[in-house]
Amino acid sequence: xxxxQDFKKSLYQSLYKITDGNATIAPEELCCYAYDATxxxxxxxxxxxxxxxxxxxxxxxxxxxxxxFVIPRGSGSGMTGGSLAVNGGIVMAMGRMNQILEIDCxxxxxxxxxxxxxxxxxxxxxxxxxxxxxDPASSSFCTLGGNLAECAGGxxxxxxxxxxxxxxxxxxxxxxxxxIRTGVRTAKGVAGYDLTRLIVGSEGTLAVVTEATxxxxxxxxxxxxxxxxFYTIDEAAEAVSAIIKESVVPRCVEFLDxxxxxxxxxxxxxxxxxxxxxxxxxxxxxxxxDGSNQVTQEDAQKIRDFCMSRGAAQVIIAxxxxxxKELWAARKALSPAMFKIAPNKINEDIVVPISSIPEMVKRIxxxxxxxALSIVSFGHAGDGNIHCNIMYNRQNEDEQRRAQxxxxxxxxxxxxxxxxxTGEHGVGITKIKYLPKEIRQNEMDIMKGIKxxxxxxxxxxxxxxxx
Amino acid sequence: xxxxQDFKKSLYQSLYKITDGNATIAPEELCCYAYDATxxxxxxxxxxxxxxxxxxxxxxxxxxxxxxFVIPRGSGSGMTGGSLAVNGGIVMAMGRMNQILEIDCxxxxxxxxxxxxxxxxxxxxxxxxxxxxxDPASSSFCTLGGNLAECAGGxxxxxxxxxxxxxxxxxxxxxxxxxIRTGVRTAKGVAGYDLTRLIVGSEGTLAVVTEATxxxxxxxxxxxxxxxxFYTIDEAAEAVSAIIKESVVPRCVEFLDxxxxxxxxxxxxxxxxxxxxxxxxxxxxxxxxDGSNQVTQEDAQKIRDFCMSRGAAQVIIAxxxxxxKELWAARKALSPAMFKIAPNKINEDIVVPISSIPEMVKRIxxxxxxxALSIVSFGHAGDGNIHCNIMYNRQNEDEQRRAQxxxxxxxxxxxxxxxxxTGEHGVGITKIKYLPKEIRQNEMDIMKGIKxxxxxxxxxxxxxxxx
Numbered sequence: 005x006x007x008x009q010d011f012k013k014s015l016y017q018s019l020y021k022i023t024d025g026n027a028t029i030a031p032e033e034l035c036c037y038a039y040d041a042t043x044x045x046x047x048x049x050x051x052x053x054x055x056x057x058x059x060x061x062x063x064x065x066x067x068x069x070x071x072x073f074v075i076p077r078g079s080g081s082g083m084t085g086g087s088l089a090v091n092g093g094i095v096m097a098m099g100r101m102n103q104i105l106e107i108d109c110x111x112x113x114x115x116x117x118x119x120x121x122x123x124x125x126x127x128x129x130x131x132x133x134x135x136x137x138x139d140p141a142s143s144s145f146c147t148l149g150g151n152l153a154e155c156a157g158g159x160x161x162x163x164x165x166x167x168x169x170x171x172x173x174x175x176x177x178x179x180x181x182x183x184i185r186t187g188v189r190t191a192k193g194v195a196g197y198d199l200t201r202l203i204v205g206s207e208g209t210l211a212v213v214t215e216a217t218x219x220x221x222x223x224x225x226x227x228x229x230x231x232x233x234f235y236t237i238d239e240a241a242e243a244v245s246a247i248i249k250e251s252v253v254p255r256c257v258e259f260l261d262x263x264x265x266x267x268x269x270x271x272x273x274x275x276x277x278x279x280x281x282x283x284x285x286x287x288x289x290x291x292x293x294d295g296s297n298q299v300t301q302e303d304a305q306k307i308r309d310f311c312m313s314r315g316a317a318q319v320i321i322a323x324x325x326x327x328x329k330e331l332w333a334a335r336k337a338l339s340p341a342m343f344k345i346a347p348n349k350i351n352e353d354i355v356v357p358i359s360s361i362p363e364m365v366k367r368i369x370x371x372x373x374x375x376a377l378s379i380v381s382f383g384h385a386g387d388g389n390i391h392c393n394i395m396y397n398r399q400n401e402d403e404q405r406r407a408q409x410x411x412x413x414x415x416x417x418x419x420x421x422x423x424x425x426t427g428e429h430g431v432g433i434t435k436i437k438y439l440p441k442e443i444r445q446n447e448m449d450i451m452k453g454i455k456x457x458x459x460x461x462x463x464x465x466x467x468x469x470x471x
Numbered sequence: 472x473x474x475x476q477d478f479k480k481s482l483y484q485s486l487y488k489i490t491d492g493n494a495t496i497a498p499e500e501l502c503c504y505a506y507d508a509t510x511x512x513x514x515x516x517x518x519x520x521x522x523x524x525x526x527x528x529x530x531x532x533x534x535x536x537x538x539x540f541v542i543p544r545g546s547g548s549g550m551t552g553g554s555l556a557v558n559g560g561i562v563m564a565m566g567r568m569n570q571i572l573e574i575d576c577x578x579x580x581x582x583x584x585x586x587x588x589x590x591x592x593x594x595x596x597x598x599x600x601x602x603x604x605x606d607p608a609s610s611s612f613c614t615l616g617g618n619l620a621e622c623a624g625g626x627x628x629x630x631x632x633x634x635x636x637x638x639x640x641x642x643x644x645x646x647x648x649x650x651i652r653t654g655v656r657t658a659k660g661v662a663g664y665d666l667t668r669l670i671v672g673s674e675g676t677l678a679v680v681t682e683a684t685x686x687x688x689x690x691x692x693x694x695x696x697x698x699x700x701f702y703t704i705d706e707a708a709e710a711v712s713a714i715i716k717e718s719v720v721p722r723c724v725e726f727l728d729x730x731x732x733x734x735x736x737x738x739x740x741x742x743x744x745x746x747x748x749x750x751x752x753x754x755x756x757x758x759x760x761d762g763s764n765q766v767t768q769e770d771a772q773k774i775r776d777f778c779m780s781r782g783a784a785q786v787i788i789a790x791x792x793x794x795x796k797e798l799w800a801a802r803k804a805l806s807p808a809m810f811k812i813a814p815n816k817i818n819e820d821i822v823v824p825i826s827s828i829p830e831m832v833k834r835i836x837x838x839x840x841x842x843a844l845s846i847v848s849f850g851h852a853g854d855g856n857i858h859c860n861i862m863y864n865r866q867n868e869d870e871q872r873r874a875q876x877x878x879x880x881x882x883x884x885x886x887x888x889x890x891x892x893t894g895e896h897g898v899g900i901t902k903i904k905y906l907p908k909e910i911r912q913n914e915m916d917i918m919k920g921i922k923x924x925x926x927x928x929x930x931x932x933x934x935x936x937x938x
Binding site for chain 2: 108111112113155161165168178185189190191195199202245249299302355358359387424428431443444446447453454455469
């Protein structure tokens with residue numbers, strides 16, 4: 005949709021008016037809203053910054069009348085291009101709607117605007133002794149609105165579930181500008197169809213969320229962190245499902261493969277880790293348990309005994325929060341450290357059943373050999389969610405081709421093992437061609453039908469999810 | 472839709488053929504599939520008993536071609552008429568599809584057919600050390616398919632959530648006969664729109680579920696049951712939200728008001744309960760905590776101390792499972808005992824924010840006075856889900872009118888306090904006229920649009936949810 009300069013200018017003026025001056029067409033500003041974590045860039049025609057549901061509604065009504073695309077955007081930290089203006093149009097940046105409207109300690113419920121930074125929301129509820137478990141790696145800068153759009157997860161999903169499990173109700177604006185309210189502000193509620201969870205994870209294609217009612221939990225009294233080193237990946241994977249079956253559900257079970265350990269070799273605190281062992285192990289788990297002081301002590305010891313009896317090479321239980329940070333240090337350093345291997349990466353968040361992790365890791369090894377590329381796997385082993393990073397150099401056409409072929413094969417194996425191509429990043433544009441491998445035509449037709457009900461003119465974040 | 476005798480006969484013959492003889496038009500058999508727990512009766516034209524997804528698909532394709540209504544049915548234990556053939560048509564009884572197809576202990580996942588009895592599924596997974604928390608009061612005879620249709624809850628929802636939180640994926644058949652597969656069999660998955668949770672709770676109006684993939688948990692090592700007696704309802708309600716905030720999340724917090732206690736006065740084990748106190752208290756909580764042996768011991772003591780410091784009259788912690796049964800006895804006897812008061816009841820499953828329970832109870836007292844009817848309230852206080860039973864005599868027209876007016880007022884107050892008209896029973900036919908008080912036209916339009924996408928000819932369970 006190429007807009008004429010005149011039209012663009014008049015559109016900008018209308019948006020400027022609706023938002024009391026909070027719109028821009030200056031190229032140097034537009035480009036700040038053109039990228040996301042996929043490292044791709046698409047220039048929007050205009051960027052607008054609404055600060056109320058009414059403004060969002062007016063903007064959408066205008067866009068709907070004119071047939072202009074609208075792309076809602078949080079912090080642009082998405083991994084699959086969900087917030088990119090791939091066909092131009094209006095980027096609606098939600099950052100000004102960043103108020104925590106209410107934290108209700110009696111009913112364990114919060115009301116928030118979409119532009120609230122996830123990490124700031126964590127701090128706000130924790131200061132009141134409450135807990136919001138969804139915790140994507142980008143929590144220090146991503147927004148709750150983006151988390152809702154993608155149904156973000158993170159490491160604590162193994163015990164606490166994902167974003168969808170914490171959304172009780174929404175206020176959202178349809179493509180036409182119509183404001184809807186879904187769900188409830190109570191723990192239970194089954195009146196009518198579940199529009200709330202339909203909108204969550206719909207990647208901004210069904211409606212623009214302007215307010216969410218979120219469920220909170222009491223903050224656990226204590227957290228214990230431990231690192232477990234295994235000689236083989238099989239032992240590590242078996243330990244993961246065995247631990248959970250043994251009635252201890254850790255809040256995280258993070259996993260690093262040999263390549264990951266290599267990447268961050270210099271980040272391990274050698275007063276805690278045995279240097280010699282670090283050279284010989286093929287998998288590391290970082291496990292956290294939470295609950296009362298006593299419970300976490302006992303659970304950590306149970307997990308240690310259990311892992312040792314299953315062939316673990318070493319188990320380190322953090323004595324305090326500083327040591328816990330040391331145990332996490334290597335894991336946290338991974339993302340930047342990978343660029344030592346190659347300048348570009350494709351980060352895919354596949355999920356397989358926990359018991360298929362060893363098989364998946366073997367198949368990834370084969371892909372590595374076949375494509376002669378480095379592939380670094382780590383992630384949330386507790387729920388089978390492996391972040392698989394294919395490292396390559398985009399300038400090298402041959403490497404780029406091999407990376408593409410590695411990705412194709414990765415998804416085929418994932419689906420063959422009963423998994424899914426995306427656990428928490430969404431489909432966006434980067435997985436769009438793979439979606440039909442997972443979702444058949446029958447289901448796709450229903451999804452497209454639903455899209456039409458919400459957005460008959462297809463103006464809301466077009467070009468995402470569906471081909 | 473009145474079918475001619477000839478048409479009915481030929482329809483019956485087609486269904487007989489599809490299901491190898493598992494269909495009936497005999498009135499004495501039809502009437503067994505005409506009722507549910509609402510005590511209303513609507514005769515179907517035919518009842519068919521498919522035993523495979525293929526048969527369900529063939530039946531629906533036939534019905535769709537002929538424009539015949541199809542009403543899916545589990546055990547007929549629904550409280551709002553969801554399985555009633557209000558406009559005649561084919562009742563599709565799912566009881567023959569009652570296989571537990573798989574219990575995967577490594578990945579904590581089960582695959583089931585819809586006709587599995589919930590209580591039998593509980594036993595099957597528990598025998599493997601696993602746990603499926605949703606637990607409606609009818610679990611000894613209701614089916615998992617019915618639970619999915621209504622998004623059933625039960626007492627353990629306060630800690631463990633409701634049916635929707637345990638459904639990972641579905642196989643379902645659309646009105647046209649088209650088979651769809653939704654969701655995943657892993658803990659995470661965000662590929663495409665969330666059709667799974669859209670179908671859950673849609674009361675059989677969107678698709679007929681023929682297989683569900685359910686998430687399981689490890690079975691807690693131990694459960695501790697306690698009864699807490701309060702002089703006032705306010706103290707009881709305040710204790711509930713305070714307990715949860717104090718980092719102890721019990722797995723149930725059941726609540727009985729003064730009328731409930733009166734009803735089952737003779738069911739209390741007087742070696743455990745103080746008879747004198749039972750006359751003076753206005754609320755009783757039955758609380759269960761689960762976890763390791765040590766945790767449940769500690770949590771029970773914490774809750775006892777906490778309740779005593781907040782004015783509880785007595786706290787009884789069951790020493791063993793027999794005593795636990797004694798504590799539950801009065802609660803379990805409630806439903807039948809209520810009929811001592813009046814021959815008919817309207818059982819509404821309203822939900823209010825926990826902190827509004829005292830106010831709601833006060834308003835229920837006012838409704839009682841105004842209508843001069845007995846109203847017995849009990850339920851799942853931990854999630855604000857109050858089962859409010861309006862007792863009356865259906866033969867007495869005046870009482871019937873007053874019961875109706877009590878119900879109208881009950882729902883108004885519920886919504887005014889930020890609640891919902893149904894926590895777990897669904898809308899069906901009995902709440903259909905109240906739904907527009909909770910769901911506005913904008914959202915209703917979207918829901919009706921979705922219904923049309925799934926079932927353009929409106930043959931699947933028509934006359935439910937929407938006016």
